[in-house]
């Protein structure tokens with residue numbers, strides 16, 4: 149069913165009260181159908197389905213809870229409306245002033261909500277436990293937040309690969325006060341980096357999130373996960389991108405972390421396991437070459453080897469910021 153056609157063309161401009169009611173009910177039904185069949189029809193009205201195992205689980209619970217809420221609303225408002233119409237004063241209704249207590253009614257309106265809440269809590273708790281279960285990961289990456297960039301350190305078979313991920317030069321230049329660059333002309337303005345995090349699809353990737361200065365938060369909406377990066381603590385999360393959803397996904401630091409909070413995006417490049425293995429091999433080859441050479445190569449274009457043989461110097465200051473950012477100093 150084409151929901152856009154249904155909502156836009158099926159209903160003619162409403163003039164009567166009945167037509168207004170029919171149009172409202174039609175829009176509500178179309179919205180609910182869109183929620184149950186996917187976020188494509190009304191993307192602005194729904195949360196994204198995402199591309200990971202967890203994001204799909206979270207979305208499914210979201211829709212289940214929505215339908216329960218709809219059923220409750222229909223039942224409660226239905227009874228209210230029927231009572232208001234059938235027992236109105238103009239129909240000669242006389243209020244019952246003798247009924248002050250009903251044990252049966254109290255039991256019913258206690259047990260039914262409890263059953264509803266338990267039925268919601270079981271799948272929600274199951275998913276929350278699943279979110280926290282970072283065991284049996286195929287790859288582990290340490291993620292460290294800095295003011296204002298991210299640092300990724302690969303462990304396991306990709307051990308040795310580590311790099312900073314900072315705001316791309318295009319976005320950085322365009323963000324300067326009086327830069328003369330229209331940010332709308334910059335692709336993925338403030339959502340692009342020099343070196344994206346690279347992970348394989350179909351593999352459970354465990355991320356160990358921490359911070360070297362203030363509290364940040366690593367958040368990629370399409371993955372359905374977010375974790376605070378707190379100095380002195382290591383928070384864990386895991387990501388398993390479903391095969392077939394390889395691509396670039398973008399997020400942002402989700403904790404107010406200072407002047408450059410809006411200038412430390414997260415970009416994740418999801419590759420197939422085969423392509424990821426090639427990327428790891430290229431990184432390790434570059435690492436080996438860099439450690440053998442007298443001076444390590446520190447700069448690399450996007451997707452080029454970025455492995456470094458020695459600690460990376462701190463990123464230079466981001467320069468003058470737009471007025472709004474300066475005010476936050």
Ligand SMILES: [Cu+2]
Pocket residue numbers: 293363364365401402403404405409412
């Ligand atoms: Cu931050």
